[in-house]
Amino acid sequence: MTLESTYVLGFLLPVSLLAAVMVLIFLKLKSRDQIRSRQRIKRLGEQLSLAQYQIKYRHKGLDRYNLLRYNLNDSLCIQSEIDLF
């Protein structure tokens, strides 16, 4: 091994080490971000699903209205879980 290559290696090693540490830190941070984001998306998805379910539920009730029988009471399904204010 020449002096020059040792010299270069002397630079290369700490730089590589620093780069590796940086990459690891950023991978860790990205992983944490992804987990948090997934959690938030999951929670939003659940809320969205609930809202969609509520729409479906309401529509299902409205679909029950028979134009010959005028059964409006059967079709107007109140959802207590929807906070109006």
Place this chain on the structure above:
Amino acid sequence: MGLNYRLLVLVFLLFANLSAQTSKAKIDSINAILVQNSAIKTDSLFTIFQQNLENAQTLNYPKGIGEAFQKIATLYGYEGDLDARLEYNFKALRIFEQHELRMEEAYLNAEIGYQMKRDDMTKAEAYMNRGMKLAEQEVYENVLDRIYNNYGVLKEMQGQLDSALYFYEKGLELVKKRDFTEGYPYSYSNLGGVYGQQGKYDLARNYFEKARQIREEIGDQKGIAENFTQIGEVYLAEGKNQEAISYFKKAVPVAHAQDYRFLEQYTYQQLSQAYKNLRQTDSALFYLERYGVFKDSINGLEVNKKIAELNLNYETEKKENQILEQRAQLAEKDLEVRRKNAFIYGSLALAFILGLLGYLIYSRQKLKNSQLQKEHELQVALAKIETQNRLQEQRLRISRDLHDNIGSQLTFIISSIDNLKYQLKDADSGILEKLSMISAFTSTTINELRDTIWAMNKEKISVEDLQTRISNFIERAQSSKDSVQFSFDFNTKQAPDFIFTSIEGVNIYRVIQEAVNNALKYAEAQNIQVTMQVWDADQFKVAVVDDGNGFDLKNHQQGNGLGNMKKRVQDIGATLQIETQPTQGTRVILQSK
């Protein structure tokens, strides 16, 4: 003829002999030139003696050849070329020995011995003794004075001052005996030298001065220069440096003019010493350097050696310094290169680290942005849907309250009318009919209220839903009237995703319902055909066609049924067309504008 020829040859030989004799005399006279006394420059002397040597060789004149070699050797001695001097002396010696020229041989042996005194004293004494014995045996007084003088020099150099004085005195006696003017200065100079060494400075200066005066008379410039130097040396030995310097400075130009290099060099050395004694180092150094110029001079050999040694040391030191300087420069360059490399590598490393850091930050930010955008989209969608949900729910609750309140009140009115009718059962039939109408109207109002509330909440109704509801109605009608043939055609191929507003849907449904009920109730139709067609741009067309009795539209008193239909069609912004004639059936066509 023969006599004449012999005479001619004889004359020629005589002439040739005379001519040769003349030439030899000339060669001898040239060889007799004293180099020491000559005012001629050394270079010129070289040419003269070389020419003389050639002439002697041409004449095959051994004495002339040998003496010419000897003279050239002496000149080389003045030039400081010792090897050449020895070589030419030996050439001369071989010539003298071969031709048994004893006197010349004796003198040359002594001369060689004298010349070797500084290099090898033992050999010098051997040659000197050999020459002296030869000269004493044959009593060659012409050369013995010089041999004694020279032998005295050898003794003097060995510190044998009394012996030296003895030989110098013997030499001086012979000079006086021969009255050899050129010999005096040598003897006087030699005696002066010895007295000087014995501390008899005045006596020494006296002898040197005598020698100088004679030399002035005979024009021996080299000798004069020597005497100046010798007098200076005496003063130097006495510690009279200024006086010594003045004599040395007299000697230098004369020696230089005579190209007497050895003496010039030696005098410079003495000058340097004198100035050194006076502690005038600049001048001392100056003359020492001048002295150093003559490093090849024979008598300055030791000094030259020292100078050479010093020079060598100096050169070595200089070279070492140069090497050290070069090494330092190399080390500095190397350091510079290392610094540059370190800067380049450092910059590259920094750039790489910054680049990597930038990429990692960018990558993380990009991912974050993507995640945030996704979350934002979801949040927006959720906010929208939740807002919509809240609005819908609010509307639904209001609708329910409305239905519950108004519906119950209308029901109460119907109930009240029914009670009133019961209580007034005996009343006028017109009143009862009016009460029945009010009850029916209230009931219709309740149903319309329910339809309106439903339509308000439902908002939209798909073409399929409407198709299903109409089909159900037709089926129910069919089941209630088996004798009537119903058909229902629904063409949605051009717009399968057609959407009606709920108001449109309800009103279309009610119009169909009214038309079918009319056909069943009043027209006694056998076939009732319901068709519905939808296409682009919210265009639809509904037709209810029966083959019943029909009626005269112009003369027909418009009841609630037709009026309701027209009102409903008007509400949805469509057109209603009724085509009928008595016994020709009826066509009710509802079409979007």
